[in-house]
Amino acid sequence: MDPSTLLIYAVTLGVACAVPGPTTAALVARVLGRGTQGALAFCGGLLFGDLLWLSATVLGLAMLAATLQPVFVVIKYAGAAYLLYLAWRLWTAPAAAPVEAQPVRGEGLRLFLTGLSVCLGNPKTTLFYLALLPTLIDLPHLTWVGFTEVAATLVAVYTTVLTLYVVLALRARRMFRSPQAMRVINRGTGAVMAGAAVAVATR
DSSP: OOHHHHHHHHHHHHHHHHSOOHHHHHHHHHHHHHTTTTHHHHHHHHHHHHHHHHHHHHTTOHHHHHHTHHHHHHHHHHHHHHHHHHHHHHHTOOOOOOOOOOOOTTHHHHHHHHHHHHHHTOHHHHHIIIIIHHHHSOGGGOOHHHHHHHHHHHHHHHHHHHHHHHHHHHHHHHTOOSHHHHHHHHHHHHHHHHHHHHHHHHO
C-alpha cells in the first residue's frame, strides 16, 4: 500500500482514538480505581472490536451490520450495565491505601467482553468505519497484503493511544497514597464510570 495513504489513515485513526469519550473515560476510571488489573483485558476487547469493524468494512459486511442495529443495541446495553456494576463497586469500596487489585476469576473475560460490546455499540466507531474509512482507503482494490498493513497500523495506533491513557491514569493514581484520598478517588472514578455507562447507553 502507498505509504502516504497508510500515514493519513494512521493519523486520522490516532486522532479519532485519542478524542476522549465514554470508552476512554471508563478505562481511566478503571485504572484510577483498581490499577492496571483488568486494563489489558478491557483494552483487548476494544481493540478486537475495532478489528471486527475493519474486517466487516473490507469484506463489505458493514452495511449488513448496520441493518442489525437492534442486536448491537442489546450488546451496547450489556456493556453499559457491566460498567454500572463496576462503578457501584468503586463507589462502595472501603478506604485503603492504593494497592494493585488482585485478579478475580472470570473478571478478565467479563472486562474483555465489556470492551468489545462498548466498541461494537459505539456510534463513533460505526461512523468511522462506515463513512470515513472508505474515503481514506480504496477498499474495492485492497489486497490481503494491504489489509494486513491496515490492520497492523490499527493495532499499533490503538495500542499506543490506550497505553498512554493507562500510563497517565496510573501516574495520577500514584499521587494519592492515603486511604482518605483513595476513598475520594474510588467515588470520583465510580461516578465517572457511571457517567460513561450512561453515555454508552444513550448514544
